[in-house]
Amino acid sequence: MVCYKCGCRLSDHDYCTGCGEDVTLYKKIMYMSNHFYNDGLDKATVRDLSGALVSLRQSLKYNKNNIEARNLLGLVYFEMGEVVSALKEWVISQNLRPKKNIANDYVDMIRSNQSRLDAINQTIKKYNQALGYCYQDSQDLAVIQLKKVLSYSPKYIRAHQLLALLYINGEEWEKAKKELQKCCQIDANNTTTLRYLREVDRMLVPEEGGRSTGKRKSRSQEMVRYQSGNETIIQPINGKDRSGVSVLLNLGIGIVIGIAIASFLILPARIRGASEEVNDRLKVVSEQSDAKTATIDEQQQKIQSLTDENHRLSDELATYEGTDGALKATDGLMLAVGAYLENPEDLEKVAGYMEALDQESGEGQDNRTTAYTDLEAKFLAVVSERLGAYYYDIGFRSFNAEEYENAIPALMWAYRYNNTNVDALFYLGNAYRQSGDNDKAKEVYAQVIDNFPNTNRANRSEAYLAEINNESQAQ
């Protein structure tokens, strides 16, 4: 036992040795709580569950944090078929002491088996329904329902007692006694059970000159009793009057009554029972269906989001590789830069990589990354002038050698790398003209006139342009 104020372990003294608090009353309360717990334990051991229930409740009134008492109370409830009350006590016990508590095992035992939990719930509902039937004077239905309850939960004391009460009311003493005996096997000292049992025993064995039921009275009126020495002779008055016809008549009436009972009482109850069962199942299936629909919707949303993500990633990936060639372009640019850094004089190699790069990534320029364009701009700033000169040299030599098919691309590259080189553009026009492509030649000469006005190359371009126009008019 620990002090409620400082948590110090209490000694035999009436005060706390840790904080000096007077713990006389506190100790008395604790002792009382423990005393009632011990009493409850003793009673539960000899199956006096009702007595144990009273003692354990008393123990908890003194100290509601008495875990042992609460766990035992739950166990007693469970043994009496009161599963929900038992669960309640165990859950409270769990809250009070979450670890190293036997209540955890008890609760897990019930919760782990969903079908068992459902059966328990159904049993309780059926019991409450049976009680409702009793209040509505539908005792036959109540009996049927209670029998179902007891088939699920044979230790349900209250159901046994209620069934016994119904049998007593229907003067079915033997059946009532059977139920009450079952009650006694579960709870040996239940006051209600013992009271009912006493009444049933009194009815089954009538005392000499004592009271008896109307049935028994009427039965005694139908027979004659007399003493013959020490023996009591009981002789029916009209025992010999029964003929074969009356027996058959009674049998027929019995069958008719049986069928009528089956039609009016048992069948509706069974139909109702079956209907309830179907409704319950329908409810379960409906709930499952709803849950599955929700899951499907969720999965579809997930699929949609994943598809969108996939598209987004594919697009993103496409900017780096594959169809748009940006990854290849980056590789090509890296190769060109690498070649230049390795040997700045080897312009042929650098020009080769740049041409390949232009062919590969020509269509995907829009998808190029900022990093790529920045690198390309920096590289061109360094090499474009030299590459322009390199290509112009090749183009001019090819033009002089009248190799126009080589001169045209070289001069194009020369002007592309250095757009201030008017000679490159002028000789490109000449190369087109000499190769017979006057349309292209006219376009290039127009560019020379526009981009480099009032220059010697522009004047000569105008003259060549006029010549081409005259030639075409003459033709």
Add this chain to the structure above:
Amino acid sequence: MIDFEEELKKFQPSLEVEDAEEAINGYQNTMDMVEMMLKLGDRTKTKEEQE
């Protein structure tokens, strides 16, 4: 002699699983002897301090 109607009144509906949560929460509001003792002790101290 047992009176059926009177006996029937003694049977109350059983606690259903759905009602268990409410019953568990209700536990918080119950007061045991220890709590009563502590509260009384607090009040006594407050009174003594006021006096």
